[in-house]
Amino acid sequence: MNEPQIQSFQTRAVGAEERASGSAAIIRIEPSRGWVSLKLGELWKYRELLYFLVWRDVKVRYKQTVLGVAWAIIQPVVTMIVFSLFFGRLAKIPSDGVPYPLFNLTALVPWNLFSNGLNHVSNSMVDSSNLIKKIYFPRLVVPIGALLSGFVDFALAFIVLLGMMLYYGMIPTVNVLFLPLFILLTLITSLGTGLWLSALNVRYRDVRYIVPFMIQLWLFATPIVYPSSMLPEPWRTIYGINPMVGVIEGSRWALLGTNTAPGPIIIVSSIAALALLVSGAYYFRRMEKTFADIV
């Protein structure tokens, strides 16, 4: 009794298929083996989703807080005050000839971009489990979105940093043109490390507890409260294996004009950061097939 209807469904649909066949995408589904491609082209196709996820995170981040977006400024400023008191005043740690608070804040602003990003990226896959279990999209969208949503905080903190520089009468030199490079290096380091941790976090929830601890240790392994010029060469260049060393020394050089010749450190740091990003992305993609099953 339903026959005529079925017929008409089919004829109409075949027509539609013919119209679309020019661009008809064929999706192949099969078990993946070994190392898989990063599928960056597909990632680009989903940039609108990335945009909406970042937009959501930014909109929601300070909802139902009293101080709201002020938190983005309070965090680095209070840390700077505490560090300046203990390490600058009491411990009298040298600061490459720059006022200690400025020396410290110039490091804390990119550091916060890194550490907040790392924290968000590491937990991003677990926090988005309801999305991952219900809908397909390139999974890399989630950690990248988590990283980029922290950028608003960074921009606000950066304005405070500029204000501090004005207060101390510090005018940046042409070196400041290199600053975007160091911000990019921060993002690469944060994402690379975060990709490793977010993929591991899906299976081992221990990561959630390791990350804050790790960030704390990493902070002291990075020249934030002290200058890397305290180290003799060649150790100083080797120190650049920690990519944040290159970021911090580079930022100070670009903004404050510290005369520390950070070139070799930055090269080592860039290589380390890229190695982290590439390995992290491949590890993430390799583990991706199991995410929906175990998250």
Next chain:
Amino acid sequence: MDDIAIRVRGIGKEYRIGARQQSYRTLRDSLVDLVMSPLRRVAGVLRHSSAGFGPSNDSIWALRDVSFDVQPGEVVGLIGRNGAGKSTLLKILSRITEPTTGSAEIRGRMGTLLEVGTGFHAELTGRENIYLNGAILGMTRAEIARNFDEIVAFAEVEKFIDTPVKHYSSGMYLRLAFAVAAHLRPEILLVDEVLAVGDAHFQNKCLAKMEEVGRQGRTILFVSHNMPAVTRLCPRTILLGEGGVQMDGPSHQVAGVYLSSEIGNSAEREWPDVAKAPGSDVIRLRAVRLRGKDGRVAETIDIREPVGLQMEYDILQSGYIVIPHFSVYNLDGIEVFSAVETDPEWKGRRRSAGRYVTIAWIPGNYLAEGTLLVGAAANTVNPSRMHFWERDAVVFCVIDSFDGDSARGDFPGELHGAVRPLLNWTTQYFSQNGTGPVELD
């Protein structure tokens, strides 16, 4: 054959479930484990072992060697009991998870609807959530903007569109969530039981919308437990069971087989051994059958056609006035009716021993569509006693077509009620100012 929309070949999915059923353990074992297991787990991490926790030899196959094709424009139902692998199959086809074996090929833009409101954020307003959810479902910003007014109207939340959804009632929330999903327009749509939420009114609205989408010539794979919905939406249905395709064919047939295997009954039931047949030493039930209008045993009945409830019974002792009767229940557990035999030939008449066959015809255009369970019973009057009462003796399915001459007329949505009689309707046209009836020829 290049025009197949969904081609599935030998898909299998293995899940590792770790060591769930561990044998008896002592406290000492546990303590040793407490010390040792972190080390073992760390070792597992480093080896990228696919099941870092304990031994990994325990696994189950949720799907095994599933193959089928779906033509473009086909609307196919996917049914099976819980754990049959329906949702796993849908997740594989929508690329949420990978198959362990086999392959599939999908031609065309695909959309998935495993739940409504995926990614909704309570702090965002209705407007913001429409854009967010639309993007998550795979719509472009332009597409969402184009459909925005329609989505809001469908959800009936115009007044609250700029209120955070955490202040919505659950009904409003669901309506908005479904409204976005309903405006997803891919060529191929995979739908899980998203209709199993909300109140009856909302479910009807969703179902009607699904029907509309189905008529637009899209390819749909529809997972549901709601048999009337499956038979109505999908001409073809695939039955999954024990991880594989058990049956693939016209929906009413597959639904009938599924229901009869699920309930353990079918349209025909016999008790060949009189000693084990239900009943007493006076009467024993020997068979219950459902007959279509052609007299053949039938599991599915067109709503417009009569269905015969037939019972065969042996009267073992002569001299009783016997009253056979049937009760018909629907899947909601409502007793649609009970009816006792009223054949004038046997009214008040004592019966002699022997085999009797009693049949009661339910007229066409009387029952509502859906699955019906038939109970068969027999009483004697003096002494008043029930000799057997076989509650779910047989089961059958009533199918409502869309040909326009059943009691649903041109109405495409879900009609409620335990019965669906074809009433004697008349409508008169009054003149525009309502002064009096217009003479119709």
